[in-house]
Structure formats: structure tokens, C-alpha cells
Amino acid sequence: MPDGNRAQFAVSEAGEVIESEPRRKFLARLFWGAMGVVSAAIAAPVISYLIIPLLRPGESNDWVKMGNIADLPLNLPQRLEVGRRVVEGWETDDSQVTAWVVRLPDKIYVFDPHCTHLGCAYRWVEQEKQFFCPCHAGVFSLTGQVVSGPPPRPLDVYAHEVREGALYVVPTPTKQVV
Numbered sequence: 001m002p003d004g005n006r007a008q009f010a011v012s013e014a015g016e017v018i019e020s021e022p023r024r025k026f027l028a029r030l031f032w033g034a035m036g037v038v039s040a041a042i043a044a045p046v047i048s049y050l051i052i053p054l055l056r057p058g059e060s061n062d063w064v065k066m067g068n069i070a071d072l073p074l075n076l077p078q079r080l081e082v083g084r085r086v087v088e089g090w091e092t093d094d095s096q097v098t099a100w101v102v103r104l105p106d107k108i109y110v111f112d113p114h115c116t117h118l119g120c121a122y123r124w125v126e127q128e129k130q131f132f133c134p135c136h137a138g139v140f141s142l143t144g145q146v147v148s149g150p151p152p153r154p155l156d157v158y159a160h161e162v163r164e165g166a167l168y169v170v171p172t173p174t175k176q177v178v
């Protein structure tokens with residue numbers, strides 16, 4: 001009676017011992033099994049490198065911490081600039097977030113740093129207590145209202161929140177609601 005687990009051999013007409021069919025099949029399965037294990041070992045890190053970043057949620061996409069409220073002097077606008085890193089899939093984007101922050105006793109304004117006329121950078125002139133845009137002499141008040149010049153609307157603002165004494169902003173310019 002043939003033993004299914006034992007390798008079987010045959011002898012050719014020339015007297016050579018040749019492997020029987022079950023042994024060849026066994027070796028083929030062993031070979032392809034080993035190839036499968038090796039392929040999986042090679043593919044796993046590649047797949048995880050390609051796929052996992054796509055599954056990871058973006059980091060730091062919206063709110064940006066600008067600093068502590070206690071560090072902002074009252075009634076004296078401060079130009080704040082902080083680094084921001086946004087990670088989307090494989091993409092990492094490092095940029096700067098800039099804002100003019102005005103801390104009043106009862107309110108905080110966070111302004112986009114671009115003039116609402118043609119987007120120039122404006123600055124605070126302490127002697128005049130006004131923001132001044134050097135491009136076309138646009139002037140804005142402490143609360144961002146147009147005082148004079150060509151700007152068509154008040155300074156744009158960023159949404160902001162104060163959490164545990166820190167100021168967070170979403171650096172997307174929004175028209176100021178007057």
C-alpha cells in the first residue's frame with residue numbers, strides 16, 4: 001500500500017532515479033510558499049509607507065496657537081508670527097502664520113496682515129495710533145476700520161479663541177462684521 005507521506009521515486013530506463021510526482025508537487029509548494037513569505041516581508045513596509053500616511057488625519061490644519069494673552073499689552077497692537085506645520089498624507093507643509101493682534105480691555109481683534117486694498121503689508125504707527133499702509137497711504141483705526149485712503153473695507157480678521165490663557169487663530173481672512 002502506498003504511503004502518502006513518504007517521497008516516492010521511480011527508476012528510468014537508463015537506470016536513473018527520478019523523483020515521483022508527489023515529491024515535485026511538494027517541492028513546488030514549498031518554493032512558492034517561501035516566495036510568498038519573502039514577498040510579504042518585502043511588500044509590508046512599502047505598503048505601510050504608502051498607505052498609512054493617507055489614513056492619518058491631517059495635523060494642525062485649523063487652529064494655530066499664537067501665544068499667551070498675558071504677553072499682549074493692552075491697546076498696543078502686536079504683530080505675531082509663528083511657524084505652522086500641516087501634514088496631509090505624504091505632504092508636509094511648513095509655513096508662517098502672521099497676524100496683527102489688538103488686545104482691548106473687553107475685546108481682542110486678530111487681523112489678517114494684508115491691506116484690504118491691494119494686499120500690501122501695513123504697520124502700526126504708535127504716534128498716530130493708527131495702522132498705515134505704505135502702498136497707497138491707506139489708514140485704519142485700532143479696530144481695523146478705514147480712516148482714509150483707498151481701502152474698500154475694514155481690515156480682514158481671523159477667527160480666534162482663547163483657551164487656557166492662550167490665543168488660537170484660524171489664519172483664513174474673513175471680512176470683518178461691523
Ligand code: FES
Nearest residue numbers: 115117118133138
Ligand atoms: S494696498 Fe494698502 S492702500 Fe493700497
